[in-house]
Amino acid sequence: MAVYATEGLIEVLIEFAEDREPQEANVPIAATPAGELEGVDGHLSGLDPETPVLTHFYLPDAAGSVNAVFGMDLGTPSGGAQARFVSHPTGPQAVTKTDDLAGIMLVAVPPWETETVAAFDRSGNRLNLVQLDAEPPVETID
Template identity: 50%
Template sequence: MARTDGGDDTSVYVTRGLVEMLLERAAETEPAQENLVLDSTPASDFEADLGVEPSTTVLSHVYFPMAGRAVSDVFGVDLGTPAGRGRARFLSHPQGPAELTRRDDLAGVVLLAVPPWETLLAFDRRGRSLNLTVVDAEPPAESVPE
């Protein structure tokens, strides 16, 4: 996401794998809109040197809305996203526009895709455009404790 070290950089960092997955998903679900919660990994957790401050967060994961859906539908509580996570969101606008609208679910950072599903745009919650930097790195493997 945006830098957390106090710099003026308005760049959002995202892994190439996540970008590809999000664009594919938007194309597959068209004409329906997509709305997914994204999560990040600190640059210091990657094996590769990303060329950014270690505290810089890199969008690397997605939480699918199916997890915890029954509880969310009844009580409005999203159990599919761990507490304190998901401060970014991915949206698709199959009919446009290539900007945030009043009807969009917002987050600190919003990645937006519009047809022909070839690139993502990044915005802050106020709809201001942010630079999007794609990094060629895989996030660290995660495992579930036994």
């Protein structure tokens, strides 16, 4: 099974992990259907337009005050997050028992480079991570 993510998302997550070191990063990630992406490269041409591509992350501290007072998580959109990014500054490059789990896990280890990010399912089985040169559509508030 393959997991698709935009190159831009992977780069931002790596920067976030590097900034958090020596602490671990733990970030929820959402997907966009492939058919909604712009500026796509040739890898996307064979994908079904409904194939989820990881495109957005949500800062773990977003809406922390509201969550603390009211017990409501406003930092993750109502559609939820389909995946989670975690970093392991001292290893391993695997899903661990202490990680917050999601259906798809992206795990990064030093050195903080795009090649050191790997995808796993929630059981810890390694998946093929395909990075796409694509951008999600620009969202605006009316």
